[in-house]
Amino acid sequence: MNEWLKNGFFLGLGAAVAGKEKVQTYLDDLVSKGRITPKEAEEFAENLIQKGETKEDEWSQASKERVQGMFHDMGLATSDDIENLEAKINHLEKMLEQNADNNNA
Numbered sequence: 001m002n003e004w005l006k007n008g009f010f011l012g013l014g015a016a017v018a019g020k021e022k023v024q025t026y027l028d029d030l031v032s033k034g035r036i037t038p039k040e041a042e043e044f045a046e047n048l049i050q051k052g053e054t055k056e057d058e059w060s061q062a063s064k065e066r067v068q069g070m071f072h073d074m075g076l077a078t079s080d081d082i083e084n085l086e087a088k089i090n091h092l093e094k095m096l097e098q099n100a101d102n103n104n105a
Helices: 002-032 038-073 079-104
Strands: none
């Protein structure tokens, strides 16, 4: 599973780099032909980066929820589940200690 996630990350990273290079080439071409100014090209690129970061955040959250759902479906415990169990165990241990102290008194 870990290898699958790693490969997916690298695939996305490669696509992002290739996409950025294509956009930059396209913008450079528009600037060289005089269709847009260098400032407009820079603003457009910044706008694309900002939109990309927003989408990345949305996709990351959706991916996280999807993976959590898969883990839940497989019956795997979450860190919250483990923390809740540890708290219950600690509570039960204290109750046993108190019960033992009361029996010894």
